[in-house]
Amino acid sequence: MPIILITGGARSGKSTRAEQRALSFPGKPVYIATAEALDEEMRARIARHRARRGNDWIEREVPIELAAALDESDGAGARLVDCLTLWLSNLMHAQRDWRIEGDKLSAALSRQRSPVVLVTNEVGLGIVPDNALAREFRDAAGLLNQVIARVADEVEFVVAGLPIRVK
Amino acid sequence: MPIILITGGARSGKSTRAEQRALSFPGKPVYIATAEALDEEMRARIARHRARRGNDWIEREVPIELAAALDESDGAGARLVDCLTLWLSNLMHAQRDWRIEGDKLSAALSRQRSPVVLVTNEVGLGIVPDNALAREFRDAAGLLNQVIARVADEVEFVVAGLPIRVK
Amino acid sequence: MPIILITGGARSGKSTRAEQRALSFPGKPVYIATAEALDEEMRARIARHRARRGNDWIEREVPIELAAALDESDGAGARLVDCLTLWLSNLMHAQRDWRIEGDKLSAALSRQRSPVVLVTNEVGLGIVPDNALAREFRDAAGLLNQVIARVADEVEFVVAGLPIRVK
Numbered sequence: 001m002p003i004i005l006i007t008g009g010a011r012s013g014k015s016t017r018a019e020q021r022a023l024s025f026p027g028k029p030v031y032i033a034t035a036e037a038l039d040e041e042m043r044a045r046i047a048r049h050r051a052r053r054g055n056d057w058i059e060r061e062v063p064i065e066l067a068a069a070l071d072e073s074d075g076a077g078a079r080l081v082d083c084l085t086l087w088l089s090n091l092m093h094a095q096r097d098w099r100i101e102g103d104k105l106s107a108a109l110s111r112q113r114s115p116v117v118l119v120t121n122e123v124g125l126g127i128v129p130d131n132a133l134a135r136e137f138r139d140a141a142g143l144l145n146q147v148i149a150r151v152a153d154e155v156e157f158v159v160a161g162l163p164i165r166v167k
Numbered sequence: 168m169p170i171i172l173i174t175g176g177a178r179s180g181k182s183t184r185a186e187q188r189a190l191s192f193p194g195k196p197v198y199i200a201t202a203e204a205l206d207e208e209m210r211a212r213i214a215r216h217r218a219r220r221g222n223d224w225i226e227r228e229v230p231i232e233l234a235a236a237l238d239e240s241d242g243a244g245a246r247l248v249d250c251l252t253l254w255l256s257n258l259m260h261a262q263r264d265w266r267i268e269g270d271k272l273s274a275a276l277s278r279q280r281s282p283v284v285l286v287t288n289e290v291g292l293g294i295v296p297d298n299a300l301a302r303e304f305r306d307a308a309g310l311l312n313q314v315i316a317r318v319a320d321e322v323e324f325v326v327a328g329l330p331i332r333v334k
Numbered sequence: 335m336p337i338i339l340i341t342g343g344a345r346s347g348k349s350t351r352a353e354q355r356a357l358s359f360p361g362k363p364v365y366i367a368t369a370e371a372l373d374e375e376m377r378a379r380i381a382r383h384r385a386r387r388g389n390d391w392i393e394r395e396v397p398i399e400l401a402a403a404l405d406e407s408d409g410a411g412a413r414l415v416d417c418l419t420l421w422l423s424n425l426m427h428a429q430r431d432w433r434i435e436g437d438k439l440s441a442a443l444s445r446q447r448s449p450v451v452l453v454t455n456e457v458g459l460g461i462v463p464d465n466a467l468a469r470e471f472r473d474a475a476g477l478l479n480q481v482i483a484r485v486a487d488e489v490e491f492v493v494a495g496l497p498i499r500v501k
Binding site: 009122125126128141142145149150157 | 342343344345346347375456457458459460461463468471472493494495496498
């Protein structure tokens with residue numbers, strides 16, 4: 001079953017597109033949120049996304065252990081992971097090695113039987129950040145996207161709500 | 168008659184592309200600038216754009232009331248709106264609700280009889296800004312692009328002067 | 335022989351893609367690095383790129399005089415220029431006029447007999463930088479990309495390691 005990676009900028013319509021793709025598969029879809037409701041801005045964003053999705057989803061919060069969550073939920077409906085960029089940020093805060101975790105995720109994706117749709121962000125098309133940590137993060141985000149795109153069956157780049165098929 | 172949205176990064180050749188599209192329609196085109204010449208950098212940019220376009224255009228400065236300007240100028244040549252991102256910024260400075268104004272623009276576009284080409288910017292593909300206002304602006308810019316892309320007949324994403332057809 | 339421009343964000347896989355393209359042509363390829371190993375971060379990045387490429391390349395460091403380097407190395411294998419954005423930065427630091435140098439590069443590309451693959455960056459799809467120098471740089475980078483794209487036979491925009499053909 002397909003692995004689908006949906007990438008794009010902030011508010012490009014990635015999540016909506018990913019939800020459409022996930023809902024196109026049979027079975028009740030599983031929404032795997034990597035976001036944790038740690039501050040007001042994030043709580044508001046999570047609430048907005050949830051209101052849009054409605055109640056047709058099984059919901060899980062998985063800030064770190066994505067590979068395990070995919071294995072556990074495999075075999076029924078599609079899984080939507082939203083999003084890898086936040087997951088990367090969670091890994092870094094938890095002092096986990098994102099290269100190792102990225103490879104573990106990649107291996108887990110390769111063994112899934114039911115579909116997975118993953119949302120990620122493009123963060124490397126602006127001016128080079130002054131801040132060394134921000135540079136490190138955008139480098140890691142770009143490399144992680146490449147790692148996951150490699151095992152994906154389809155990759156879409158979303159602009160103004162519209163998908164450009166990349167793979 | 169078509170509604171055409173041209174998006175892309177800074178200095179990607181969006182405006183030149185939009186001018187070509189507008190000039191391809193019969194009738195004298197109308198250039199609707201959302202920019203106001205408030206500082207030296209902006210005055211220089213406006214002068215450069217004007218020098219490139221030459222005198223084949225009817226020119227209007229419309230910082231806020233885009234829907235009305237489209238209705239008033241409808242029925243003859245194409246209208247080129249350059250650009251939506253600056254319009255959004257003008258709306259925010261004027262304490263106008265950009266969601267309501269975006270819907271009004273969307274409705275106005277749906278009733279135009281002569282063509283409209285709109286230029287906008289992608290501002291959400293860099294690292295998340297530290298500044299909360301900048302985050303809010305880029306979110307609004309992304310959402311506005313989606314709203315206008317929805318009513319557009321064609322959407323192009325311009326990279327290095329070259330259009331990628333998205334819709 | 336073709337002039338190929340490869341553009342994209344940070345860590346999008348541009349360099350790897352450009353290497354594949356350069357290696358697809360007969361003859362020993364020439365790697366023309368515009369980077370100078372001025373600090374630790376840059377030295378590490380250069381070393382990583384070199385380790386990936388292996389020893390199948392003739393290597394040259396050309397921070398400024400790209401047109402001359404292309405003319406001198408013409409007639410055998412493909413040349414890979416990595417990258418134009420750093421070259422632009424070098425030009426600015428050396429107080430050279432990047433518009434004149436861009437035109438010289440464009441003219442040099444037009445007279446090459448063996449292939450040239452050039453890597454560049456998209457830096458204009460984030461929020462407008464506060465810093466006036468950063469704004470100037472991203473404007474120049476966007477315009478330079480347009481100038482080189484105009485003489486290129488092929489242009490690719492790389493996302494998550496995957497090329498989108500633009501020209």
